[in-house]
Amino acid sequence: MKTVVIYFSQKGSNAFLAQKIANELQCDIERIQPRLRGFLFIMTGLHAGIKPIKKDLTQYKNIILVGPVYVGRLIYPLKSFIKKYRNNGSQWFFATCCGSSFEQKSDKFGHARVFEKVQALLGDKCKLCQAFPIGLVLSQEQQQEAEVVMQTRLNDDTFQGSMNELFHKYIKKIRSLL
Numbered sequence: 397m398k399t400v401v402i403y404f405s406q407k408g409s410n411a412f413l414a415q416k417i418a419n420e421l422q423c424d425i426e427r428i429q430p431r432l433r434g435f436l437f438i439m440t441g442l443h444a445g446i447k448p449i450k451k452d453l454t455q456y457k458n459i460i461l462v463g464p465v466y467v468g469r470l471i472y473p474l475k476s477f478i479k480k481y482r483n484n485g486s487q488w489f490f491a492t493c494c495g496s497s498f499e500q501k502s503d504k505f506g507h508a509r510v511f512e513k514v515q516a517l518l519g520d521k522c523k524l525c526q527a528f529p530i531g532l533v534l535s536q537e538q539q540q541e542a543e544v545v546m547q548t549r550l551n552d553d554t555f556q557g558s559m560n561e562l563f564h565k566y567i568k569k570i571r572s573l574l
Contacts, residue, residue, distance in 0.1 A: 398456050398458070399421055399423040400451055401426075402427075403428065408550070409530065412549070413528060416563065417462065417566075417570075426451050428473045430444065430445075430447070431445050431446060431447060446473055446476045446480070449477075457485060458488075458570075459487070460488075460490075460570070461477065461478070465496065469510065478517045490511065490522065490525045491525075491566065494529060494530065495529070496527070497531050523573050524569055532559040533554040
């Protein structure tokens with residue numbers, strides 16, 4: 397059975413990460429399209445939902461979901477996707493390029509809370525959740541500046557060093573589970 401990367405990205409970093417994963421695993425990829433756009437809809441959903449995925453997800457054993465964490469929340473495009481398609485695939489993986497560091501993961505706005513929600517929605521199907529903190533591509537000094545962290549984007553120039561090492565460990569873990 398095949399693997400597919402499904403992603404949502406508002407500012408580009410998660411799209412970059414999703415494409416990098418799909419290229420490395422040589423698998424299909426598709427973007428989640430919200431029915432409504434705008435930050436308020438992304439955060440709350442207001443029951444707007446997402447557009448149907450074009451790929452037939454019954455044809456995939458492995459689903460890799462990639463998307464952002466906003467203020468410690470599982471945003472509605474990702475949550476809607478999980479709820480709508482969780483009966484597809486036998487293994488799910490979640491990855492996020494996020495602003496929270498590994499040290500902040502359990503804070504109010506950290507990614508650990510989102511991982512708990514993803515695992516609660518998917519149960520045993522959720523095999524791995526991985527954060528890719530944007531701070532990994534910044535200097536120690538820059539990591540302390542919230543504005544710099546929020547404006548930094550993943551791209552070919554920034555995806556180096558610790559971020560690249562973490563990525564290859566993640567890919568190795570996924571391959572061991574496929």
